[in-house]
Amino acid sequence: MLSIRRTIVGIAVTALALSAVPGGAVARFDDKRDDNRVVRFATFNASLNRNSAGQLIQDLSTPNNDQAKTVAEIVQRNRPDVLLINEFDFDAGHEALRLFQDNYLSVEQNGARSINYEYAYTAPSNTGIPSGFDLNNDGSIGGPDDAFGFGFFPGQFGMALYSRYPIDVGEIRTFQNFLWADMPGARLPDDASTPAPDDWFSPEELEVVRLSSKSHWDVPIEIGRRTVHVLAAHPTPPVFDGPEDRNGLRNFDEIGFWSDYVSPRRGQYIYDDDGETGGLASGEPYVIMGDYNSDPNDGDSVVGAIQQILDLPHVRTKITPSSKGGPEQAELQGGINETHISDPAFDTADFADTAPGNLRVDYVLPSRPLKLTAAKVFWPLQNDPLFRLVGVFPFPSSDHRLVWADVDVPDGRR
Helix, strand or coil: CEECCCCCCCCCCEEEECCCCHHHCCCCCCCCCCCCCEEEEEEEEEEECCCCCCHHHHHHCCCCCHHHHHHHHHHHHHCCCEEEEEEECCCCCCHHHHHHHHHHHCCCECCECCCCCCEEEECCCCECCECCCCCCCCCCCCCHHHECECCCCCCCCCEEEEECCCECHHHCEECCCCEHHHCCCCCCCCCCCCCCCCCCCCHHHHCCCECCCCCCEEEEEEECCEEEEEEECCCCCCCCCCCCCHHHHHHHHHHHHHHHHCCCCCCCCCECCCCCECCCCCCCCEEEEEECCCCCCCCCCCCCCCHHHHCCCCECCCCCCECCHHHHHHHHHCHHHHHCCCCHHHCCECCCCCCCCCECCEEEEEECCCEEEEEEECCCCCCCHHHHHCCCCCCCCCCECCEEEEEECCCCCC
């Protein structure tokens, strides 16, 4: 485990133990939940991505970046125990991960109490890694669209996980290198100009094209006597392609990967980046988290994409995270929002009103035997003083909203 005092680096993954409080002490939460077994899991696409490698490190190197301050205040006011951040640029030295804790989360923002995570985790992302092939079939090789995941540099749009509970580093599994073609029934895109099926990618390309546009992580969190697996991902948006719908199909299968992973009879084909095979052991509790770029009813994703995990029999969906700000903004913004089927109270992202409109794309989905006790989308009403944290375009923080779920963890008493 990597900490301020010691470093142990794995082949492809690293976890950090963060002691960010002055003097090296670790702050303990004094937040009150209804039960001391209740743990708050949150996901937030915080748009902490930048246009060039190293720029996020530079922005976080002082405590003065306005966007990062706003993102930190949102986190502080919602106070999750376990936090997944999407669109957080990866760097091999994990400097951004440290700096965001030290210079932002650990600093009181506009009267919001500082928040200190003793543990954190990050790992490489497929974004921006050159594939060496013309994956978008535009006649040239190179650029973000020909990378293993869309990105202008390796690690752009990556992920970061912060936790106040220990991370079982030795049991982390990542699936960055899993090949799309190795998924049974993979929905591979088709080149309509040829009679062959599913042939957008050449045989040579299929030997390297990865399923995950960023990565898929299984990060075990030790909560009391219980281990809870955080299943983190950020599937590609189902747009920015052509009639072959390669991004829509990839989005569908990236979501479906978790459905197979948590279903023992279907996950036998899976292999991780260390070569271990199989899915999650039967009965192991998990929380699926992240920006999945798929709404149950609206938007551009393939029909049924997000239902692959929403409809899992062991996933807790009785409470849908909601807000009062979502319906207000859908009504004020109008446009395609007026045609949407999904309840705008469940929206988690404020997208263009021409298309696709505001959508529910960010999820925190606990499984049995965990119990879902409460869930919210942080989207205040416009007359709420905290509306300044989310705003309207151009957004002061992100076009996504933080989503949290309070989970009662059996045997998780502190």
